[in-house]
Amino acid sequence: MKRKLSILLLAAAVALLGTPGLAGAQSVIAHRGASGYLPEHTLAGFAFAYAQGADFLLLDLMMSSDGFLIALHDRTLEATTDVAAVFPGRHRSDDRYYAADFSLPELKLLTVHERSRAGAAVYPGRFPPDYGLFSIPTVEEVILLVQGLNGSTGRDVGLYLDLQWTQWHRDQGLYMEEALFELLRLYGYKGPQANLYIQSAESSSLGFIRYTMNAEFPLIQRISEAEEHDFYATPEGLGEIAEYADGIAPSKYRIEAGSDHFSEGMLLVQEAQALGLVVFPYTLRADRLSPYASSFDDELRRFFFQYGADGVITDFPDHAVLLLQRTGAR
DSSP: OHHHHHHHHHHHHHHHHSOOOOOOSSEEEEETTTTTTSOSSOHHHHHHHHHTTOSEEEEEEEEOTTSOEEEOSSSBSTTTBOHHHHSTTOOOTTSOOBGGGSOHHHHTTSOBOSOEETTEESSTTSSOTTOOOBOOOBHHHHHHHHHHHHHHHOOOOEEEEEEOSHHHHHHTTOOHHHHHHHHHHHTTOOSTTSSEEEEESOHHHHHIIIIISOOOSOEEEEEOSSGGGGGGGSHHHHHHHHHHOSEEEEBHHHHHHOOSSOSSTHHHHHHHHHTTOEEOOBOBBTTBOOTTOSSHHHHHHIIIIISOOSEEEESOHHHHHHHHHHTTOO
């Protein structure tokens, strides 16, 4: 516990000394924290991204069995925690350990490590996976971290909240949207000027938030590479999105490769912006370049200045901030 606390305090101290990012037309959105440097969805990673000048901290939302929102991307725990060692036998019939089957006190017993697959790190050059310094944060803890640092630094870094598997959670008797809005109300977030985005890959969830919950928060439709999202990346699909959302977050490959509907990927950006939608492509990584980029700097330049994105979602927010500063964009 002391080691986990000390690494958090170290990252927070760095954040206090970080160079504040100036508000600009193009946003840098830290993907699950500064996940290129520290394990995703950890308080230390979020603090480090804050220090690097990110404008928004993106966290994926899942839910514990006792109804707490946690920062976690997968429905299951084995890729980023030591759940199999701590709770052997608590897997389902598919041998997967689902976060929704564990209470928050149980989840807090787990150690978060760098994402791995079959025992090997997915990104070998990142933080060593066996150091055991981190734990799963609640969404409330991330809110407290951001609000605390905003108070002590004078910055106004926002939240970018990605609701994951909302219908699946409802099938488990867990209601994510309602829990999130109660948490946002508790901490003073309200209206379109709350400096946060709510994102989902499920249009039904965004429609529920907009029309049933009557929320005025900016909403983002995530457009993955999956075939079921192909319609969203058409002129007709974008027109439908514009009725319930304020922006799109398309996979970067949809923009660079184009589609049957847009001869050049950048036209997807232009078509969306013409409808009043902001465009935040994901996920730009220095250690996983697109086939079109000669370097990470080149990839960032393409998305900011050639394709004209309103911001980028990246594991390496410091690179994006420095590029915008060097080019005079902020």
